[in-house]
Amino acid sequence: MLTLTEEEKQILDGRQGAVRQKALELIVRYGEVIAAERLCRVTWADLFCGAHGYLQVAETRDFDPLFSKMSLCSDETVSLAQMDQGCVCYSGVEADCSEVPAEMLMDADKQAHNRDLLNRFVDAGVILSGNCIPYLTGFIPAMGEHFVSCESSAVLFMNSLWGACGNGDGIEASFCAAVCGRTPAAGMHLPQNRFGTHQVEIAAAPRSVHDWDLLGYSIGSRLPAHSVPVIVGDFARPNTIQLKAFFAALACAAGTEMAHFVGMTPEAPTRAAAFGGRPASGNLRVGPREMVATLEALNPHPGQPIDYVTLGCPHYHIDELRKIAHFLAGRRFHAHTRVDIWTTGPMKYMADRAGYTATIEAAGGRVLTGSCPSTRGYPDGVRTVAYDSVKQRHSAEQETDAVKFYGSRQVCLASALSGRWEGGV
Amino acid sequence: MNALNTQRPRIIRGRGALGGIAEGPAMISRQTITGWGGIDIRTGIVVEPGHPLEGLSIKESVLILDGSKGSNGWSIFFHAAQVSGCGPAALVFPKLDSRTAVTAAVLNVPTVTDLSADIFALVKPGDRLRVDGRAGTIERIG
Numbered sequence: 001m002l003t004l005t006e007e008e009k010q011i012l013d014g015r016q017g018a019v020r021q022k023a024l025e026l027i028v029r030y031g032e033v034i035a036a037e038r039l040c041r042v043t044w045a046d047l048f049c050g051a052h053g054y055l056q057v058a059e060t061r062d063f064d065p066l067f068s069k070m071s072l073c074s075d076e077t078v079s080l081a082q083m084d085q086g087c088v089c090y091s092g093v094e095a096d097c098s099e100v101p102a103e104m105l106m107d108a109d110k111q112a113h114n115r116d117l118l119n120r121f122v123d124a125g126v127i128l129s130g131n132c133i134p135y136l137t138g139f140i141p142a143m144g145e146h147f148v149s150c151e152s153s154a155v156l157f158m159n160s161l162w163g164a165c166g167n168g169d170g171i172e173a174s175f176c177a178a179v180c181g182r183t184p185a186a187g188m189h190l191p192q193n194r195f196g197t198h199q200v201e202i203a204a205a206p207r208s209v210h211d212w213d214l215l216g217y218s219i220g221s222r223l224p225a226h227s228v229p230v231i232v233g234d235f236a237r238p239n240t241i242q243l244k245a246f247f248a249a250l251a252c253a254a255g256t257e258m259a260h261f262v263g264m265t266p267e268a269p270t271r272a273a274a275f276g277g278r279p280a281s282g283n284l285r286v287g288p289r290e291m292v293a294t295l296e297a298l299n300p301h302p303g304q305p306i307d308y309v310t311l312g313c314p315h316y317h318i319d320e321l322r323k324i325a326h327f328l329a330g331r332r333f334h335a336h337t338r339v340d341i342w343t344t345g346p347m348k349y350m351a352d353r354a355g356y357t358a359t360i361e362a363a364g365g366r367v368l369t370g371s372c373p374s375t376r377g378y379p380d381g382v383r384t385v386a387y388d389s390v391k392q393r394h395s396a397e398q399e400t401d402a403v404k405f406y407g408s409r410q411v412c413l414a415s416a417l418s419g420r421w422e423g424g425v
Numbered sequence: 426m427n428a429l430n431t432q433r434p435r436i437i438r439g440r441g442a443l444g445g446i447a448e449g450p451a452m453i454s455r456q457t458i459t460g461w462g463g464i465d466i467r468t469g470i471v472v473e474p475g476h477p478l479e480g481l482s483i484k485e486s487v488l489i490l491d492g493s494k495g496s497n498g499w500s501i502f503f504h505a506a507q508v509s510g511c512g513p514a515a516l517v518f519p520k521l522d523s524r525t526a527v528t529a530a531v532l533n534v535p536t537v538t539d540l541s542a543d544i545f546a547l548v549k550p551g552d553r554l555r556v557d558g559r560a561g562t563i564e565r566i567g
Contacts, residue, residue, distance in 0.1 A: 026530060026531070029443070029530040029533065030526055030527055030530035032442075032443070032530075033442045033443050033521070033526045033529045033530050033536060033538075034442075034521055034523070034526040035440070035442075048498070054466055054501055054502065054505040057466055057467065057505045057506075057508045057509045058508055069508065070501075070504070070505075070508070073504070073530075073531050073533070149497070150497050150498065151497065152495070152496055152497045155497065167523035168493070168497045168499070168522070168523045168524045169497060169523045169524065169527050170497055170498070170499055170500035170501060170523075170524055170527035170528065170531065171497065171498055171500065171501045172500060172501065172504060172527065172531050173500070173527040173530070173531070174497075186523070186526075187522070187523045188523075225457070225491060225492035225494075225520075225522070226492060226520060226522055252494075252495050252496070253494075254494065255492065255493050255494045255495065255522065255524065257523070374461075374462075394495075395461065395462065395495075395496070397473075397474055398459065398461075398462035398463060398472060398473060398474070399462055
């Protein structure tokens with residue numbers, strides 16, 4: 001039985017306006033479905049703003065009917081003025097890259113529509129973040145604070161490394177939470193649901209971002225639904241950039257919202273604390289054999305010329321751009337291979353100042369911000385693509401008919417230089 | 426009705442998560458669908474390569490899946506299909522997670538969860554079902 005506070009009852013009655021009322025109606029319905037007993041206060045919301053492809057089904061371009069139907073799930077059109085005043089709102093990944101207009105795939109009409117929609121969100125108080133790594137760009141819910149995010153990897157990252165509380169939810173529920181400042185107190189918002197359920201032993205020695213990326217997918221594709229893994233093993237402590245890849249891979253393969261690294265996760269000072277004193281309901285062991293099998297399954301094709309290399313999923317950290325620039329200095333990509341490197345505005349600003357962008361552009365590549373092939377689509381005529389991210393490789397299965405290759409960043413860069421896939425199968 | 430059907434219980438019970446009564450053919454898979462990009466939002470047809478339901482439409486079906494996977498953009502693809510007139514009639518999830526719960530709330534169709542029996546062993550694709558989202562029952566009617 002869901003109990004509402006007096007203020008929540010006021011919102012639901014419409015006394016704080018029609019938009020907050022519609023938003024809370026969806027949140028209350030969500031709370032009833034998931035059998036929540038109360039709502040919790042949301043103070044950070046990472047959204048998914050702009051003219052994303054799925055909005056085409058609404059057959060309207062106007063902000064208010066579009067937002068009402070697709071985000072508030074309301075057939076009645078209401079007008080958005082402000083997001084909840086107690087909630088910091090980010091706009092999330094964009095429908096196309098932020099470099100307007102020369103690098104965009106969208107036609108001029110769609111670009112204008114996208115800008116119109118984004119401007120309304122800016123007017124409502126949303127920060128144009130333009131990235132899938134909010135946790136690296138100032139979106140910092142602290143331990144015990146409740147957030148929503150449309151990025152599965154960000155939810156897993158912030159639950160697991162910071163002890164902040166968030167669920168996967170969905171795009172509509174995130175918008176509604178940001179408008180009314182509430183979400184059901186369920187799932188990862190409740191301490192008792194955050195304990196580990198399965199022990200996962202890493203029987204390997206992961207050292208690189210690629211190792212952790214591959215491990216995340218190898219674990220995720222073997223993990224039961226709804227589990228909270230506790231990662232154990234005799235491995236070197238991963239850094240935040242390696243964990244960015246690991247969490248993205250794990251979330252995309254298994255839908256995992258929370259994982260414990262003993263000694264790193266705030267709620268896991270010990271293995272026993274991670275499990276909340278309860279026994280593990282399952283054990284998994286992942287080592288080199290599983291990792292090789294995963295790599296082989298993702299690379300079913302023999303090597304061939306590479307048309308397109310897309311790097312930066314999740315969006316690259318400045319240190320990743322630095323490493324690429326350092327490697328590339330003086331080298332040049334193959335004339336027939338297009339190279340896009342994805343990051344976010346603040347990282348590109350730093351890369352511009354340090355000269356990394358110029359080095360990458362001198363090699364024939366591009367540093368793009370805000371988007372990725374999953375949200376903007378692929379350039380025309382691309383028949384073969386190389387990825388350094390298992391998440392991007394995984395998503396591409398439904399997004400392009402091109403022949404796909406997956407390997408480390410080094411392998412992808414080497415392939416971009418030679419124009420042929422340089423990885424093993 | 427063959428011998429197998431007569432041996433299967435006609436009613437499966439669970440928790441009614443979202444009220445209303447709806448009927449439709451079972452679209453059932455232990456392997457969940459990737460929401461983001463896994464459904465054609467204009468037709469409701471499952472387009473995830475290699476998925477057991479690939480090529481079939483969720484339109485007016487009783488959709489029975491074991492959880493969600495992939496992007497947090499899970500509900501929006503089912504929602505977009507519904508806006509196109511191709512949404513499911515009812516939803517059944519053996520156990521809810523945040524993404525499937527949001528999908529039920531967004532679609533606002535009869536939903537049953539916390540099932541008392543293994544529905545994947547009891548319901549076959551295409552079985553005609555009646556879902557009562559208040560009583561929490563799934564009844565095989567043909």
